[in-house]
Amino acid sequence: MKENTATYVLIALFLLSGFIIKNPFILNMVSIAALAVIVVMGLNLLLGYAGQVSLGHAGFVGLGAYISSILAIRFNINPWLSILIASLLTSVFALIIGYPTLKLKGHYLAMATLAIGEIIYIFANNLVDLTGGHQGLTGMPMLSVGSFVFDSEKKFFFFVWIVVFFFAFISFRIVNSHFGRALKAIHEKELAALSFGVNVHLYKVVIFSLSAFYAAFAGGLYAFYLGFISPSSFDLLKSIDYIVMAFVGGIDSIFGSLIITVVLASLPNIMTFLQDYWPIVNGLLLVIAAMFMPKGLGGFIKWKRAIF
Amino acid sequence: MEKGDILKIKNITKHFGGVKAVDGVSFSVRERQIKALVGPNGAGKTTLFNIVTGLYKADSGEIIFKGKNLFLYKPYKLINLGISRTFQNIQLIDALTVKENIALGLHSKIKSNPVSIILGLNKSHERDVLEKVERVCRFLKIEDYLYKYPNQIPFGIKRLVEIARALVSEPELLLLDEPAAGLNEDETELLLKSIFRIWERGISILLIEHDMEFVTNCSHSIVVMDSGKKIAEGLPSEVMNDYRVIKAYMGE
């Protein structure tokens, strides 16, 4: 319960920082990080509450970005509506993929999502007529409400952190409901969950699909904010980035993963000279977290708090 | 006799690879009866339990609960029929408080939909849940531990929390898998009393145990299993004699 408050306070601090920070580079960076936070919050539900790994979440982000952009460009559909449609389609897609694979042992979903991510990447690269191929896609209209257009870094910054707040709110409501209780049971003691009336398979599928919704929604916002998308933003390495953020931040801690995500999403932009070392750093972070901090930094903080 | 059976296990067989874990076992639990399933380790008791609760599929045989064929139901539906269980190796959820762990037992009774979860319209359900959880905790005298986590409570209490979680849904048949394992004398005494008080409320009980002492003290009827087969069934006093004979025969 305390974590809810801490997270909301943190998001509020980010919102307030929008009044202080003038530098558009930083505002842009933290906005992009906020989009990653939305993806990671969705991934958190999957990792932390269903105990499953998705190696294709960047693919879902991409699916959201491409579908919404194409809907808006080709069919002149309102950007908001196209983001919503794209997110719903992506979550239905995840539902279809998750239904057979989530009946199987854990590494099947990891491998199937890895394959899905690759397939999406291949299509984004090769359906040139629709996606612009590796050159990317442009021409999305700007997001607007009435005559208010989100045309500056600052406006989008405020907007995106409000969206983060909204998704965090949904996550907390789910996690603290009886549904969340059942998910925690699934993660730890699947057979016990089954014996007490939890439809384990259905719940896993639902949470996977929901996490794909989060990812696709962030992808849609990303597309309309930048006005440009290309396949390289949605490749396997990005999927692994999201896993690092979620896992190191703490798979059942929204607060922890929020901090870690903002840090890890921003660092590569600040320390560009380290570019070639990021895969190794990411890998090491995962190794250390998996070996010594199974609950990630968030869990580590909670554990410290329990001692003192 | 036929009429009063709440659970009928008919000719159940289960293989694991080449090993017959359960081999043509049949017996019944009558209404308001405490029935014990005893036997050495590896006799197939827990396997049989897992078949009754749908976690394993039997190769052949039938299980009838109140006239319904249990094999037609998904494992997570069984609790709605009125069957509930505990586990030999404690299966409490470490991330949940005792209260939430017990509330898990009521999961299937909570009717809700995604919209009401997100809008937070489940408050009244949760009040109901809390009330029932508190009631069952008072019944088992563990109300002091409601807001503790499983790793903060003694082992004996964990066993009782497991029982509370199984009991909170008000089942008609309670399956207890080695409820006394790892308990000290006082805790065993307390457990015995609790089992009788549960029985007094009209609940039928099927329990696994390998402590014969405990079983003869608390059950109305005993089934003995060894190497997957039922080798004896009857009143505790009868079976005790048989059991000694068998034990002597097997040279234990």
Place this chain on the structure above:
Amino acid sequence: MLGGMLQFYFMSIHVPLVASLFLVSLIVGLLGYIIHFVFIKNTKNPTELSLIILTIGLAMVIRGTAMLIFGKNAHSVGQFLPFESVTIFGLTFSSQYLVVLVGALILAGLLFYVLNLTNFGKVMLAASQNPLACSIFGIDVEMVKSVSFFLSGFLGAVGGSIIAPISFAKYNIGLIMGLKGFSASVVGGFGNNVGAIVGGLIIGISESLSAGYISSSYKDAVTFFIMILVLFIKPSGIFGSKDVERV
């Protein structure tokens, strides 16, 4: 991937072919052993999830290191046989395909022998099915696991080095190749040697056919699509038993 990269390295410093093939496999095999011995064994809370995460992390470290050492470019690796191409039944193809074919057959035969006909193979199967029972009967399950990690590293490296002249050696080919291997296992059915070969053939042939009839850019997509299709229809694969499914 490492197999191919190391093969490239050893051949570039003029280590003889057979020696380098052996060295490469040994090194990667040892790496597999070390991964189990140092990392997996010492994981505090070895759940399915944390082990998957751990191996992803290690893969990233290895891949990142390979990229730093060998660079981002694809390296060509010389063919193993002295002649460029062979002609059989009027079909002309690179001689390396012959090496791959023969190599795969030898490895499959060896693996079949070790797993099914030697005592150690039986121990390995037993340890995977019931580790507890094995340790009761005095089998060092951890040792068996270490050896199987060595073997899988070893085999992976042999595969990587003999395919390198065809596929080129590049720091990032490993994961996709691994996924193709996994796809083949899924299609054929896990834990079944015939299945692995049939699965591999199905994946390989459909990849070539789709490259020919659809477009070579989509061949990987077709492979993965087939895997997902099999997961839908028969998750245990063509020859598999049912033990992949949860209760």
